[in-house]
Amino acid sequence: MRLERVLWQVAAVGMALLFVAPLVWVLTNSLRPVGLPPPRTLEWFPQPIAWANYAEIFRIIPLGRQIGNSLLVSTIGAVITLITASWAGFALAQLPNRVRQPLVGLAIVLMMIPSTVVWLPRYVMFTAVGLIDSYAALVVPALMGTKSLYALMFYWTFRRVPLELFESARLDGAGALLIWRRIALPLALPTALAVLLLTFNHYWSDFVDPLLFLKSERRYTLAVGLRMLQQMDVTNWSLLLAAVVVMTAPVVLVYLVIQHFIRDEVSLSRLMKR
């Protein structure tokens, strides 16, 4: 038994290293001084450490502006999604069974349909209504709900709230919006936070939408900025990797925060059992 546990730890550590080591390399190589000949062997610690790389990437592309754009888009997208998804989940939880079952099924099917489908219709529609090259093109779809998973997450949360609670509020004369804001949403705070953070990550990481819908450079988000930097000089790996770190770090941090809020296994098992 003891030997087995040791072996298990060895295997698990080996696996973890395999998944994490490349990221550590990225970090160390992003600190490698520019202009040094490429290393002959694997370097774990660059000599000397070039913090200046990070300042440099802000100088050669408008990285600050792009981070700002990304933050703006991600925040707006996340907030809109939070509102629509929680409305949808709230409504789903109160529907009679007969109507709800097919809708939940539909939402699960929609979850499986990926984003390639919407490239063309969105492009055609945005062109028609003149949204091309605006931030709105990136976040407007959220108004109609983009990821049914988030609506489902809210639905599962609201379903555990006794219906009488909403009923009594309604008898007291509260409208649906008031009930949603005062009773439902506060009860679903962990879910709300998780959805907020997940959506933030989604918009922050999104590359295809800004690539398709943004034309002018000053509106570019960080994801497109990375592509810009790559096209400028594809061989300057220290700087490219520094930009990769700038882009990745917030997402990883947000992910670690989410880890504290949801026990991922539990929520996912609920997802798969529906």
Place this chain on the structure above:
Amino acid sequence: MLILVPGLLTVILAFMEYDALSAPTWNGLQNFVTIFRREIFWIAVRNSLLFVGAAAPLQLVGALGLALLLHPQRPGVRQYRIAAYLPSVIPDVAYALIWLWIFNPLYGPLNKVLGWVGIPGPAWLVDRETALLALVLMACFRIGEGMLVLIAARQGMPPEYFHAAALDGGNRWQLLRFITLPLLAPWLLLLLIRDILLSAQSNFTSVYMMTEGGPGYATTMLPYLIYDEAFSHFRIGHAASMLLIMFMGIGVLLWLLYKTVGGWGYADEV
């Protein structure tokens, strides 16, 4: 409020239908005839099939392996799971750049590691023989979600099954073969379907950033070709037709899969 949800879902559905139907209905079948005559389309179909055929099963096996390793509650297991999940949260663009660097034949870390072991590393993305393989390889590390699903499924199994079988003298392999895998079968099928759907189209960003379809069209797959048609050549009609074909292709693929697997392993207990 009660109208909002159906409305919302219908709008999403309308998106799908609009997309699939608009171009073909207006242009008749001419689009399809043109596409079928172009060699590049068939190259992209072939590459897509190869990619999906390799990536989806490998991702499933990888996720299963991780889940079997990381399902017991032992010290540190949470950290290990986070480690295994990390590649799945990295933004696509950053992920593509990281692997572009890793695959660099001259100073990328992968070939250096291979050099230690004494294997001369191939040129990866620069070589048309290995470029597609490299893309498959990098896809194999993004299996965090599959892992979590399978861990959840594995933890949902009653431990009594395993105790009873162990008492009857079943060894580790037999437990896996006759209890764990059959009970996991529905989840495995579901994940395989999902992996096929996703890997068929999620390769756009990596192809765009890393190879632009090259070398010599070796990594031109349908999503990239569709993008190229629609947004570099502005043949949106053609692109829409290709998109439709791609979806029908995926549909057929999933139907075949369902037919083949249908008789096997739908355990009632789960």
